Amino acid sequence: MAGSSVAAKVKVGMIKRLGKYFQNIFNDYKAAILETVQDSREQSVKASVYFTGLVAAGILMKSNPSSADLEDTLLQSAHELSLISASIRNKDSDSFVDNLRTAQRNGCLHHTNLGLFSLVWLSEYRDELDLYDAQCKYTQLPWYQWHKKIVDVGILGKFVTLSKKMQDYDVNLDEWKDKNLT
Secondary structure (H helix, E strand, O other), X not given: OHHHHHHXXXXXXXXXHHHHHHHHHHHHXXXXXXXXXXXXXXXXXXXXXXXXXXXXXXXXXXXXXXXXXXXXXXXXXXXXXXXXXXXXXXXXXHHHHHHHHHHHHHOOEEEEEOOOOEEEEEXXXXXXXXXXXXXXXXXXXXXXHHHHHEEEEEEOOEEHXXXXXXXXXXXXXXXXXXXXXX
């Protein structure tokens, strides 16, 4: 019986220590929150700027388009272009979407999520290719010219360049030049 009472005392002592540990953590977080509220009341402009920044970052992260969104948007744009005649189709829109679709088919179109926004970029070779030119770092574009590979930026639920190119996809400017109206 003496052995079981010692085990019970050890168990109770361990539970008390865990309770004190979590109580200390709770007290630390409570003090940090109270100090934050007090500081935000004293410096309301600074607190509102921080709060606005956090809310904006949250909105950007929540509405950041994914790789699936890129595929859907690209497919929808190609479909919209296919529904209109080639004579009234905007050449810029058609060539941009066609280049992206070709790169996607070849495995050279990539989507990189950076948290607040996304980058869509082209590579010369698909990732699985084991040719010397595809693997050698000396034949690749230098790191300081990475921006030349970017073809679109995704932010707030849309891809900026693709949306801009598809804005007047059904207006062929060459058609109007022939009639001397512009």
